[in-house]
Amino acid sequence: MIGRAVTAAVAPNRGKRTEGVYMGRISVLLGSVVLMLVVGGSIASAAKPGSGSCSGGAPGFGNAEVIPAGTYNGFTVTGYCVFGPGTMTIDGNLTIAEGAQLNDHASGQSESVHVTGNVTVGAGAVLGLGNYNPVPPHNSAIVDGNITARQPETMYLGGMTVHGNVVSSGGGNPASHRNFPIKDDTIDGNLIVQGWDGFWLGVIRVNVGGNVIFDNNSGTQVGLPGTEFEGILDSNEIVSNVIEGNLICHGNTPPAQIGDAILDEGNGLNTVGGNAIGECADLAG
Secondary structure: OHHHHHHHHHHHHOOOOOHHHHHHHHHHHHHHHHHHHHHHOOOOOOOOOOOEEEOOOOOOOOOOEEEOOEEEOOEEEOOEEEEOOEEEEEOOOEEEOOOOEEOOOOOOOEEEEEEOOOEEEOOOOEEEEEOOOOOOOOOOEEEOOOEEEEOOOEEEEEOOEEOOOEEEEOOOOHHHOOEEEEEOOEEOOOEEEEOOEEOEEEEEOOEEOOOEEEEOOEEOOEEOOOOOOEOOEOOOEEEOOEEOOOEEEEOOEOOOEOHHHHHOOOOOOEEEOOOEEEOOOOOEO
């Protein structure tokens, strides 16, 4: 039926180089493309050449599947994986699927990581990026877009730069005794951490170009033995950050604090360009 309809439409102008014929031929070509998309599937949704995925590995130290260094047009992790030695470039988005793990605790074995798109972390997943080097520039890992996590088990973000926002909603697992450290980073946008429930969580020595919102998080770790913080809940540490916007903290258990991080030389109050609100009202100076 499609062939007959097209033939009928162009037959009256056969042999004439008229605008109508060219338009008819263009219509035929466009129709063929549409037919190709319908019959053969959506070209737009197909994986880009060179896109990567990792589905192997197993839980536990040393059991992760090693991802070879190189350049990938997007990457999806559904297993237990780690970046291998060398330079890793992901031209597009990095996705950590529900329950998957990438670079548990840090950036794995890679020398540097660059993600030109966004990073998405699923429920119960673990992501590690960076190396926790307190000395700028924070370039052990660079994300040009946003990092968005929805109910992650945790993330380890250190010594890295995010040109967009970092947003984590919910998640955690108190039974796993995992930390959620955000240390020595540069975040050009906002940093939002809400509703995480685990062992220890802290935002330490981070430069934030927007606002920091830190709400309804909880941690069970106690302070260092033999110090004045021994036996006291010591999570939710907000320490020595430089925040251009507002610092807003509400509903955390324990309340946002500096805690025993003050024992490390150079740690102290936060520098806040806007307002320090709620539990963090006394943490700016």
